[in-house]
Amino acid sequence: MSRLRSSRGQSNPYSIYTKLRAMGDVVPAPWGGYLLLSHELCDHVLRSRKWATFDAEWRARQGGGTRWDAPASIMLSQSLQGLNPPVHTMQRRTLGNVFDNATLGALRGPVTRIAETLLDRLAEQLRTAKEADFATTVGEEMPAATISHWLRLPESDHDLLKALTHGQGLAQELLPSKSQLAQANEAAEGLRTYFTPLISERRRTPGDDVLSRWIRVWDEIEPDRAVADEILFHLVMFIVIASLETTSTLLSNMVWVLDQHPAVLSWLRSHPEQVPRAVEEVLRYDPPIHLTTRVATEDTVLGGFHISRDEVVHVMLAAANHDPAHHPSPETFDIQRTESHLAFGGGIHYCIGAALARLEATVLLTSLIRRFPTLRVSVPPVWEPRVAFRRLTALYVTER
Template sequence: MGDVVRAPWGGHFVTGFDACSQVLRGRNWLAPDFAWQGRRADIGRWDAPATREMTKALSRLNAPEHTCQRRSLGNPFDRSTIQELTPHVEQDVARLLDELAEVLRSGEADFVSIVSEQLPINTIGSWLGLPPDDYARILDITHRQVHAQELIPTRSELDVSAEATVQLRTYFTGLIEQRRANPGDDVLSGWIRTWDALEPDRATADETLYRLTMFVTIASLETTATLLSVMVWLLVSDPGRWAWLGEHPEHIEAAIDEVLRYDPPIHINSRVAADDTILAGIPIAKDSMVHVMYGAANHDPRRNEDPDAFDILRTGDHLTFGGGVHYCLGAALARLEARTLLIQLLNRFPTLRIVAPPVYASRMVFRRVTWLGVTT
């Protein structure tokens, strides 16, 4: 239908790889922040409490606020941090696969609930120093809050998200208060010291800390869990492919990249035009919204030949982690979790099989696999 396609509700879908890359990396394309929302005729669309809360998150900020918050984080998952986290992730994967093996002794198991959803919360929870007893609660809240980030949420979905958003704020503001009272050498304590130096007003600093801690936590959960589930589905559903990868582990990184390209955890991300512009030959007026379609871009045959074939040996490209100033903060961490899981799965479960295709939640933006049956 074209690189830029008119959306039924206004705005445009962006489907071509180069056009999507231009939007993600171009400085004249902005996140739909409060300033943009305030200029909209349909301002009521953006008044839902959960929507307004997420508009304060890092992914919805523009310069200079985005620049300030991003710099305060530095590169949280740099090489040294990944090296430090690696043995912890390896131990978590081994423990989760022990649990999987125990369930598989009785027949089949749900890979999602036992492994995919547990590894990301264990990883980010340990890194931030969250109490393990809170992991299940955080997962539950995240599953309910994410509706606010959908393209066209229903009123009932927004109500569910509103309740979850209140719970998120209560949890993370309480966490920051507790960490202030008992600071340590952990990541969150470091962020507190950084923002106390940057912001003289304690209430403003704590509000920023809440947004950062909440966003980093929930942004790393469903996206990585979906990546892990889809990775197992795409690789294990073809027994020959699974066996081949076990014999050629040097292609594990390439396999992960092909999973990311073939079926990204996020399918749509939205931006607005900072000025009147032309995108792939289509005039786009200032303040118009465009929807970057990651899956469509990754399947652009001009960038990836025979794009609908799943090919581990492909040497193409993908936009799954975004681009520009909003490039995914946790890309290296997601790769670490996927790589560690895949290595141990291949070693421990060479005869792993899929029981049935995965079950997905009914979503357009943040995809979530809710069930994936496996056996041996």
Template sequence: MSTTDVTARSTQPTLDSILAWLRQARESSPVVHDETQRVWQLFGHADILRVLSDPATFSSDMSRFIPPQADFELFSRGNFVRMDPPKHRKLRDLVSQAFTPRMVSDLVPRIAALTDELLDGVEGAGRFDLVETLAYPLPVIVIAEMLGIPVADRGHFRGWADTLLSRSEQNPGLPDDAAMNRLAPTLREMNGYLLAHIKERRARPADDLISKLLRAEIDGQRLDDEEIVGFVGLLLIAGHITTTALLGNTILCLDEHPAAFAELRADPTKLPAAIEEVLRYRPPFPRLARRTTSAVELGGKQIPAEQLLILWIVSANRDSAHFEDPDRFDIHRKPNHHLSFGYSIHFCLGAPLARLEARIAMEILLERYRTIAVARDDRVEFQNPWSMISAKRLPVDVQAAGAGD
């Protein structure tokens, strides 16, 4: 089955239309060769988990499938998401010296203060755009401050993210020449901006993450400036949009399930489990890619070496062979082994930060507002769900706690 099947039915695909297509594909053949796109598509939790668990057979290095482009190659030097061991381990270990659990936990007071400041900006308003007011600025300010780059430049960061993650076509494959040419100017601008800040910190170190990355050392080896560009760019772009998506998706899920919303309002200690269910139910990134390094059998299909695999995470998270009643939103789901943050060596390094930001923001929203509802007479705008499962604009109606008492 090809993605063109669902594209033909919907020129403006919705998450529901994609989920319906994925359900049909998963039930008919969990592993299928898409001859139109020249990729293998995987839909089942077990097969996708196997791929993510075996980086030797299923490589994250996509360089041979992507046309050579200097700006992309510079960005890729420190982007360990697209690396295999042993280089992946070396870079991740170096980055982990600077990006520590302690650094994340120390952000709790700042995340809470920022959430309050941002919501103070719409104090008294009965309606506001949750994305513009909170879900976008909160994580991007946190990351910018953590890195030591100007928060005032966050408009640039949003523009870069919109360009790098947008795609107009329903194609699960990797960028072709035309796409790389479209992305090159944005990559060049972002790389140059970050490299300038890294060089400035090398000359004048401070107490920020970039300075700590410059000091990180294993066996006498340190990261060079160009390697730091890749990690910082990844954290800046993927880091903030993950939390933006997670916050918006949490409100959307709870709005659709008012009993769960009421339960969390009565007992906010259940928020961590609810956030995990949001991640399963509406994962920010719908898919991942891998490359076969040797011939392998998956789902009863013989797949040759050097094939591109598209792993549909959003489908794995709805697989009835792994999750009971998978299309039901259940904040009590246990266990909840979703794959939204990846698995094994490539498990998302920023997952604890995204979870923390979402939990603190939701606690404060529940404390401030006695009701939060998606505005029914206004327009919710979504990202293209082939690339991101996230709201771009999310108007909400709120009633302040204590109002009318």
């Protein structure tokens, strides 16, 4: 596990997952809790109501002076990912199907224009410098531009939002260090400083944007506007950080994975209609989130282990996506697969932005293979030493 937490380990975590799986489907962790390695058990825990997320009540029971009472951690416990029924059910219902077919249809044009603009920048960098960092030029910028368009946020705020999102993501690591928690706490304060006046401004001058619509919905539900605005803050904050952090990794990782499979990439150029399936296999092969965690709501038995109420299990999503019992020949990149994967989680906490992430990836890859037929990765990517949320910090490409 210490190797997994290094940059080198992140460059190939799957060899480590294979060694873990050899120890069993359920592996006791030395710091407490259990690692779940099989697709069957991971899928079961994500869908079962016997398993909950880290809500405020659970965190309070852990006592003070732990990572769970850090400001960034508390903020997450009040967002959708940190809520359990019935509160989670009610808040999710107020959002409706956020990215339904109508919304995605309306976004396809803007997302396409964003992709083309960013690829223009990439082309210019390749023309002048012969090499460009795809991760910073396209991978990180496209989700920021997309969510900003949807929420009507200024382009000048993209760099700030990306920095705050990456900082807050450290609070969701498996075993964050003190310095990582400090960065996360600073980012949490920055997110509140950014979104609080934004909500106030939209309340003063509401429009037809999505945030203004949420404000109107919550004004009908919650008579106390201070309470409503606090809920709105956590909703919009969560959607922004979820959209930026994971999709940016998906977009850059998509380029890296396909570069490592040139025969598949060549076939895809001749069959662009298969791009959605390629995106799905990238999500299966190396998802943006490698693990998430759940808490037992009652004493139970899982994979032969007795697990007490309030004990945690680490759902190893990426390992489950390479479980040979569910995915034949899991190390083979095969865009014709039909088996389900857990890249977006499962159950009531299934990723709220999954459809938008798929749209962005599909639009970008379709344009990329059309416009850059000789694009290649020039040096191996640089990975941040994380375990839960993968982050590719540099991916240099060139045209050959």
